[in-house]
Amino acid sequence: MPPKRKAAAATGSRPSKRVASGVNTPVSMGSSDDEYMSDDPDDYTPQNDDYEETVKKFQPSSYRSKNPRPQESDQATRLFRSDKELSSLELKPDHAVRPLWLDPEKGRIVVETFSPSFKQAQNFLINIAEPQSRTTNVHEYTITGHSLFAAVSVGLTTDDIIRQLEVFSKTKLPDSLKEFIFTSTQSYGKIRLVLKHNRYYIESQDASVLQMLLRDPVVGPARIHETDELIQEKAPQLGGLVIPGTKDAAGDDDDDDEDEDDKKDEAEQDMTAYLRDEDDDDEGDEVHSFEIDGEKIQAVQQQCNVTLGLPLTNEYDFRNDDINANLDIDLRPMAQIRYYQEHALSKMFGNGRARSGIIVLPCGAGKTLVGITAACTVKKSAIVLCTSAMSAYQWKNEFLKWSNINPDDIAIFTSGEKEKLNQRAGIIVCTYSMVTQNTRRAHDSQQVMDFIQNREWGLMVLDEVHVVPAEMFRRVTSKIRSHSKLGLTATLLREDDKIKDLNFLIGPKLYEANWLQLSEEGHIARVQCAEVWCPMTTEFYGEYLKARTTNKRSLLSTMNPRKFQACQFLIDYHEKRGDKIIVFSDNVYALEKYAKRLKKPYIYGDTPQREREMVLQNFQQNESVRTIFLSKIGDTSLDLPEATCLIQVSSHYGNDEGFNAFFYSLVSKDTNEMYYSSKRQAFLVDQGYSFKVITHLTGIDKVEGLHFRDTSSRMELLEDVLMAGEESGSGPKGKPGVRRTAGALSEYAGGKDMAYIEYNKSRNKELKKNKPTSKFFKDIQRTNEKRKAAAKADM
DNA sequence: TATCTCGCAA
C-alpha cells in the first residue's frame, strides 16, 4: 500500500521534507508567559548534521568527543549515584561519551539521547530490550526475558549482547546483569514447536530437555502418543534462500528483481552475518521430538514461555516441505521493497526458514507489502487475517496488484463473501471474527471453515496483530494450523498488559522500524502533536460539578463552549493555510452539534454507506470541502492521506491516527479529560511523538463568527446539553435515529485566556499509525455495490 | 436485498 499513499505519504525516493517550511509550527503560539513554562531549553539538543557527524566519528575505542551537555550528565549522574544499588558501580573514566545507565536490579536501561552514540545505542537496544518511555533527554528501556528471546531469535548471541552493552555503558557491566543475560539466552532456541502432517510436535536436539519438559504438569499431559520413546530423525538441511523483491537477502545465486535504493547499515550487515553463522552452526545431525495435542498448544506455549522460561521457537523449513503443495506466486517486478522492509524480512527469513514473530512498521510504511513478500517467499498456502471485511478486500487487491498470483488462487472469506478456493494451494483472506466465531455458523460458512481447519497452512499473516490477545481473537492460533505466523502492526501498545501474550501466541518481535529515521527519510509523515487546554466556562463548570453521572460530566466537558471555540479557531486557522482537516469525536451528540453549528459535513456509525461515500469523496476531491467531522468509524482502516490536520474533540482512548502534519487534542481543564490526558500523553510519547501543551490560542478573539461569545448563547447550549444528558444517558445513544438537532445561531464575544506552555520540547516527533490502504472509499463501494459482481469486474 | 439482533473490542 505504500504506493497508494498520496504525496505526503512518501512514495519513497525523496527523503526531502514534503511539508512546507513553517509547517513545523502548529498554530502560532502565544507568548510563553506562565509558570508552566518548561525550564529545560531545547537548544542543546544536537542538531542533526552535527549529530550525524559526531556519530560517524564516534568509535567505541576512541572516546574523543566530549559530552555536549555536561550539565545534563551531571544531573543524571546525581540521580543515579544517589541510588544505593548503583552507588557501588564505578563510572568509567570516559563515561561522559557513553550513553547508557544500567540498573541491574530491574533490568532498566536509561539512554541519553544527546550522546554522540545515541543512535547506535538505540539501534542496538531496540533489538534486546523493550522501550518504556521516550522523553527529550533520556529514553528508557527494560531488558526482560522476552526481549532477550527476541534478540536471540533474530540471531544475536549472548556474547554480542554483553559485549555491546559493555561498550555503551557508563559503568562496568554489573555481574548480576551479565548473569541474567547469560542464563536467559542460554536456554533460548533449544526447543521448537513444529507442525507436521497437521500435527504438532515439540522438537529439540537435546533429548534431555524434552524429558524434562515431559515431567512438567502442563506439558506432560498434553503429549499425545503415550509411548515413552521420543521420536528421532535427521535434521533437515538448509540452503540458500532469496527473498523476492530484495537485492539478495540470503546471499546466493540468481534473482529476479533489482532494488536500487538500499541503505543497509553496518549493524544490519553484521546482523545478517550473525544469522548465517548461527544457521550453519545449529544444523545438528538429528533431532528428537514428541507429539502434543493441538488443542493444547496455547497452554503448552504459555507454560514454556512464561513459567519455564524456555520459549518455543517456531521456524518453518518451507523449502524442504514436500508434503504441502507449492503455491505459484511471485512478486511482480514493479514491486519495490524498501530497505527497512527488507531488513524486516531478513529478520524473518534470515536463516533460510520462516520464523514466526512480529514486525512493527508504522502505518503507511508498507506492512501489506511485507506480508505479501513473505507469502511470495514461502510459496505455500497462506491465510491472512484482518480486522474488518474492508481490510480483507484491500489485502486481496494488494495481492493481485503486487504479486502475480492467479486470481483463482486467492479467496475472500467474510460474512459477505465466501469465495471458493481450489484444492491445491492458495491464499485465503478473512476476518478474525469469521474464524473465531463460536456461535452457529451459516452453512456455507461452515464449509469454508472446515476447509480452513483441515488444511495445513504454510503461513499465517495476522494484520493488526495487537488485537490478537483479545479473548476472542486469540483463538485463531489454535483453530488454524500454520507452520509459521507473521504478525504485523504499527503499535504494540494496549490498554491491558496482554500484549506480552503475543510472545507465545505468535512469536517474538522480529523487527521494529525506527520511526524517527523513517520520517527523516520521508517514508512516513511527520506530525506535530499538541494538546490544547480549554478552561470551562463558569456555567458549564457549575453544572459539571453538580453532575452525578460520568456520562453527563463528559458531555459537559466536550461541549464546553471554550473548547468549541478552540475547535472553531483551529479549523479557521488551518483552513486558511490550506489544510484539510478532520475533526474527531467519539461522542455522537457532540459530533453532530459541532458539525452542524460549524456547517461541516459529518459521518458516524449510522450514516448510510452512500452518504459516507459522498462526504469522503468530496473531502478528497472538492476544494471547497476542507473539513469533515468523524466519529470513531474507521477506527480500523480509514486512511485519508489528504488530511493534514486532525483535531480531536473527545476521545478517551489514546488514539493513534496517523497524520501528515498536525494533531490537536482539545481538553477541558479541571475535568476528567485532564485525568485521561496523562494517559494520552504517555501514549503519544511512547509512540515517539512529542507534543506541546497549548493554553492560549493567539488570535482566537479575532475569529470571525466565533460562536458562543455571549452568555446567552452559552446558556442556550448548556440547556440543550443538559437535556441531552437526561434522556438515555448521554444523548445520542438509545435508538439510532433519534438524534438531537443542533441548536441554531452563532454569536460573538470575548476570547479566552490561556497561556502557551511547551510540555515536552523534545525532538521532532513522528507520527505513525497504521491504516491499510487509501482506497477506503472505493472499497466500501465495491463491497456494497456488488459483493460478487463488482469484485469480479474489478479484478 | 434490507434490516434487525447479538456479541465483542478497547
Place this chain on the structure above:
DNA sequence: ACCCATGCGAGATA
C-alpha cells in the same frame, strides 16, 4: 489508572 459508548462483523429474519 476510568467506564461507557460506539461501531462493526456475523447471522437471522422477511
